[in-house]
Amino acid sequence: MELSRLPAYLAGRLVKAAIVILAIVVCNFFLIHAAPGDPASIIAGQSGSADARFLEQLRAQFGLDQPLYVQLWMYLKGVLTLDLGFSHRQQASVAALVWDRLPATLLLTGAAFIFAIVLGVTMGALAARRVGTWWDSIITVLALAFYATPLFWVGLMLVLLFSVTLEWLPSFGMMSVGVEMSGIGKVLDVGKHLLLPALTLGLFYVAVYARLSRATMLEVADQDFVKTARAKGVPEGRILRRHILRNAMLPVITFAGIQAGQLIGGSILVETVFAWPGIGRLAFEALLARDYQVLMGVFFCTSVMVVLFNLITDLLYAVVDPRVEVS
Amino acid sequence: MTRLLTVENLTVGLPQGADRPHAVEGLSLHVDAGEILCVVGESGSGKSITANTVMGLLPKLLPVKGGSITFEGEDILALSEEAMRDRRGRRMAMVFQEPMTALNPLMKVGDQIAEALAVHGRGQDAAKRVPELLAAVNLPDPASIARSHPFRLSGGQRQRVMIAMALALEPALLIADEPTTALDVTTQMQILRLVREIQSRQGMGVMFITHDFGVVAEIADRVVVMQHGRIVEQGAAQQVLNAPQHPYTRALIAAVPHGDAAARPAVSVQPMLEMKGIEKTYHRGGWFGPKATVRAIHSADFTLFKGETLGLVGESGSGKSTLARCVVRLVEPEKGEIIFAGEDLRPLSRTGWLPYRKRIQMVFQDPYASLNPRRKVGDAIAEGPITYGVDPAEARARAAELLRLVQLDPSALERYPHEFSGGQRQRIGLARALAMQPELLIADEPVSALDVSVQAQVLNLLADIRKRLGLTMLFITHDLRVAAQICDRIAVMQRGAIVEIGSTAEVFGAPKHPYTRALLDSIPGQGWTPPDLSRSA
Numbered sequence: 001m002e003l004s005r006l007p008a009y010l011a012g013r014l015v016k017a018a019i020v021i022l023a024i025v026v027c028n029f030f031l032i033h034a035a036p037g038d039p040a041s042i043i044a045g046q047s048g049s050a051d052a053r054f055l056e057q058l059r060a061q062f063g064l065d066q067p068l069y070v071q072l073w074m075y076l077k078g079v080l081t082l083d084l085g086f087s088h089r090q091q092a093s094v095a096a097l098v099w100d101r102l103p104a105t106l107l108l109t110g111a112a113f114i115f116a117i118v119l120g121v122t123m124g125a126l127a128a129r130r131v132g133t134w135w136d137s138i139i140t141v142l143a144l145a146f147y148a149t150p151l152f153w154v155g156l157m158l159v160l161l162f163s164v165t166l167e168w169l170p171s172f173g174m175m176s177v178g179v180e181m182s183g184i185g186k187v188l189d190v191g192k193h194l195l196l197p198a199l200t201l202g203l204f205y206v207a208v209y210a211r212l213s214r215a216t217m218l219e220v221a222d223q224d225f226v227k228t229a230r231a232k233g234v235p236e237g238r239i240l241r242r243h244i245l246r247n248a249m250l251p252v253i254t255f256a257g258i259q260a261g262q263l264i265g266g267s268i269l270v271e272t273v274f275a276w277p278g279i280g281r282l283a284f285e286a287l288l289a290r291d292y293q294v295l296m297g298v299f300f301c302t303s304v305m306v307v308l309f310n311l312i313t314d315l316l317y318a319v320v321d322p323r324v325e326v327s
Numbered sequence: 328m329t330r331l332l333t334v335e336n337l338t339v340g341l342p343q344g345a346d347r348p349h350a351v352e353g354l355s356l357h358v359d360a361g362e363i364l365c366v367v368g369e370s371g372s373g374k375s376i377t378a379n380t381v382m383g384l385l386p387k388l389l390p391v392k393g394g395s396i397t398f399e400g401e402d403i404l405a406l407s408e409e410a411m412r413d414r415r416g417r418r419m420a421m422v423f424q425e426p427m428t429a430l431n432p433l434m435k436v437g438d439q440i441a442e443a444l445a446v447h448g449r450g451q452d453a454a455k456r457v458p459e460l461l462a463a464v465n466l467p468d469p470a471s472i473a474r475s476h477p478f479r480l481s482g483g484q485r486q487r488v489m490i491a492m493a494l495a496l497e498p499a500l501l502i503a504d505e506p507t508t509a510l511d512v513t514t515q516m517q518i519l520r521l522v523r524e525i526q527s528r529q530g531m532g533v534m535f536i537t538h539d540f541g542v543v544a545e546i547a548d549r550v551v552v553m554q555h556g557r558i559v560e561q562g563a564a565q566q567v568l569n570a571p572q573h574p575y576t577r578a579l580i581a582a583v584p585h586g587d588a589a590a591r592p593a594v595s596v597q598p599m600l601e602m603k604g605i606e607k608t609y610h611r612g613g614w615f616g617p618k619a620t621v622r623a624i625h626s627a628d629f630t631l632f633k634g635e636t637l638g639l640v641g642e643s644g645s646g647k648s649t650l651a652r653c654v655v656r657l658v659e660p661e662k663g664e665i666i667f668a669g670e671d672l673r674p675l676s677r678t679g680w681l682p683y684r685k686r687i688q689m690v691f692q693d694p695y696a697s698l699n700p701r702r703k704v705g706d707a708i709a710e711g712p713i714t715y716g717v718d719p720a721e722a723r724a725r726a727a728e729l730l731r732l733v734q735l736d737p738s739a740l741e742r743y744p745h746e747f748s749g750g751q752r753q754r755i756g757l758a759r760a761l762a763m764q765p766e767l768l769i770a771d772e773p774v775s776a777l778d779v780s781v782q783a784q785v786l787n788l789l790a791d792i793r794k795r796l797g798l799t800m801l802f803i804t805h806d807l808r809v810a811a812q813i814c815d816r817i818a819v820m821q822r823g824a825i826v827e828i829g830s831t832a833e834v835f836g837a838p839k840h841p842y843t844r845a846l847l848d849s850i851p852g853q854g855w856t857p858p859d860l861s862r863s864a
Contacts, residue, residue, distance in 0.1 A: 223428060224423060224425055224428040224429045225428065225429055225430055225431040225432070227384065227423065227429075228423065228429045228430065228431075228489070228492075229431070229442075230384055230415070231382055231384060231415055231416065231420065231421040231423075231493075232415065232416035232420065232442070232443040232446070232492060232493075232495075233412050233413065233414070233415040233416030233417060233443070233446050233447060234416075234442060234443075234446045235412060235446065238446065242431075242434075242442075243431050243434075246431075246433050247431070247432070247433060320433070321432075321433060322432075322433065322476040322478065323432060323476070323478045
């Protein structure tokens with residue numbers, strides 16, 4: 001795609017993205033309201049008093065006595081001004097809660113994402129380069145094992161090995177408790193905490209990328225232009241880097257876009273196993289506590305992320321592949 | 328003349344389980360500097376394998392089992408992989424058949440040519456050489472072409488880029504593997520002239536692989552004819568073309584569509600199909616992108632009379648397939664009338680259309696893609712009649728009969744499409760179309776994907792069936808020689824319009840439109856009249 005067309009393309013995509021997010025917000029609203037149970041009685045229950053008058057008062061206070069479409073309108077108005085409501089359980093605004101937890105999740109998923117792509121593509125490239133040899137077999141078996149093993153089990157085993165037996169790495173949290181650190185020490189400390197959860201979260205995708213890139217590289221290696229490169233005397237290493245790998249990356253980019261969205265949702269399990277203070281755990285806790293305002297806030301935040309990652313993927317694709325037309 | 332390349336007694340194996348033990352067996356040939364050697368043969372004859380062996384590009388599955396290849400005085404089979412790589416592109420270069428896929432889609436074409444220079448240590452010249460090379464292959468505005476990605480270029484332009492790339496380091500030997508087969512006839516002629524011109528300017532040796540004796544007549548100094556991995560005949564071009572010795576060469580030359588149109592009697596005056604004012608326009612873009620419209624069909628009126636064969640001839644993108652697809656509603660035109668047997672088909676509803684589906688049938692170009700690989704041939708042929716209520720047993724009996732009609736054994740009923748060759752599959756496609764007992768048969772490039780001898784068989788079969796069943800046929804082709812052989816009348820299409828229509832003899836003998844003349848002038852091998860081999864063969 002020509003860069004001069006990029007702004008118009010971007011504007012169009014942003015409008016579409018906004019429409020998609022709006023639709024998701026409306027769906028979430030109805031989904032939550034379809035769940036059985038009266039929010040007012042939950043709040044009342046938590047504050048220890050449940051007489052009818054108090055309930056009425058609560059309903060009036062939070063607009064729960066209004067018809068559903070009025071509630072929706074109020075919620076939408078709030079979302080447009082980034083006011084996602086108030087959590088009575090946590091006594092804090094939902095936006096603040098989500099905003100507080102978001103960096104931790106982005107750090108974890110970002111690390112897992114990069115780890116998965118780098119290791120997965122490297123493994124796939126290696127297997128494709130030496131297809132049919134024992135390298136290929138080992139990588140294929142490893143990938144299958146990563147693919148088939150449940151996330152939480154991998155997490156527990158990693159904790160058992162590296163935290164309990166070897167005592168190399170911390171088993172939970174994001175920072176060491178009770179130790180004041182700054183600068184490089186703090187980065188290293190977070191890094192040590194990050195290693196196991198990121199590994200756990202990324203392993204499954206390592207397998208996916210390894211298999212995907214192996215298959216596409218083998219496919220691309222068979223194409224005519226690779227033979228053209230060989231016929232003009234390009235050395236094998238350069239053929240691999242400049243001709244095969246670049247073309248094989250196109251499906252990987254597509255999948256990476258999907259994964260980036262999934263990772264945020266998928267991190268719920270890993271954040272719970274490793275007590276990582278991110279959005280996933282926030283969502284899990286909110287679910288257990290029936291804290292619907294927080295749950296909707298988390299949904300909103302993750303849907304924005306997914307749409308955003310899709311947009312980034314499409315842009316990246318358009319930059320890498322000149323054939324993608326603005327349409 | 329200096330001897331450039333000598334291949335002696337070369338034998339290349341095939342993997343186990345192939346239909347013969349060797350891809351190439353006991354092959355000896357040579358190429359001198361400054362000459363064009365044409366290697367001719369049908370698909371599977373081993374001509375590409377020979378070229379790839381010389382280039383050192385054989386897949387590992389195919390081992391060289393014996394013989395020697397001497398290039399510029401060196402035994403290149405004994406060279407190391409790295410030494411061979413150094414010679415590739417620098418001393419010997421290759422151009423491939425399929426220009427649409429032979430260039431890296433993600434790299435600008437200028438960069439791809441520059442890469443050829445860079446890997447041989449001449450990267451510093453690239454800025455100067457790339458535009459020079461692109462100009463040398465007659466591409467307009469070399470600087471902007473160099474900055475384009477391959478998808479922006481047409482097939483002919485891409486093939487020129489491939490040739491420019493092959494010439495980048497002024498190799499002594501150029502191997503061209505069917506470089507014009509995938510191109511339109513006018514583009515083919517331009518590329519053939521270009522190869523000729525560059526070859527004589529630089530004094531290269533050229534090994535030109537082709538299946539088309541017209542191309543041979545156009546370009547060859549010497550000819551090698553291959554069959555089943557062996558050379559059956561070689562000699563000077565004039566000698567092989569005009570006095571072929573080996574029966575296989577004679578058969579190949581006899582199968583070349585000769586392109587002279589015998590005057591045919593007018594068949595009837597009863598119109599079967601009339602196309603009036605058909606228009607089809609494709610739109611692209613919208614919302615934020617720029618809009619573009621392509622007028623795929625406009626002013627393309629014609630009448631097809633009962634019992635005649637009308638050829639729709641044109642180059643790729645001329646709209647000939649789109650027009651034919653309008654008739655069977657694979658494409659829905661915006662305007663116009665499609666009058667079949669007195670009724671306008673265009674405004675009909677889906678159900679209104681149903682009775683006509685049966686009466687108009689189509690045979691497609693690609694015999695490999697147009698049959699469902701998971702269905703037995705018998706089921707494929709009987710499916711149409713059964714959906715129209717014919718008793719299954721009867722439909723299958725009829726399918727067996729049809730297979731006999733297209734000269735296949737009825738045992739084919741129980742087999743799957745992959746067990747058949749391209750020509751056989753095209754016959755199955757024909758049987759499938761005939762199973763509906765159509766009145767009008769639309770054949771969309773039915774022989775383009777076939778070898779020349781198979782092509783001749785299928786054309787004869789079509790002519791025969793047409794006569795026996797009294798079919799009316801709309802025959803779409805890009806090859807004027809094929810059209811001349813089978814069509815009563817010819818309509819020439821260019822950019823969505825019929826520019827000339829007339830009897831085959833008129834169109835060939837006295838073409839009126841300049842485009843028709845250009846097409847006729849582009850038929851390769853104009854100066855060569857194939858010898859009449861019918862008496863002695």
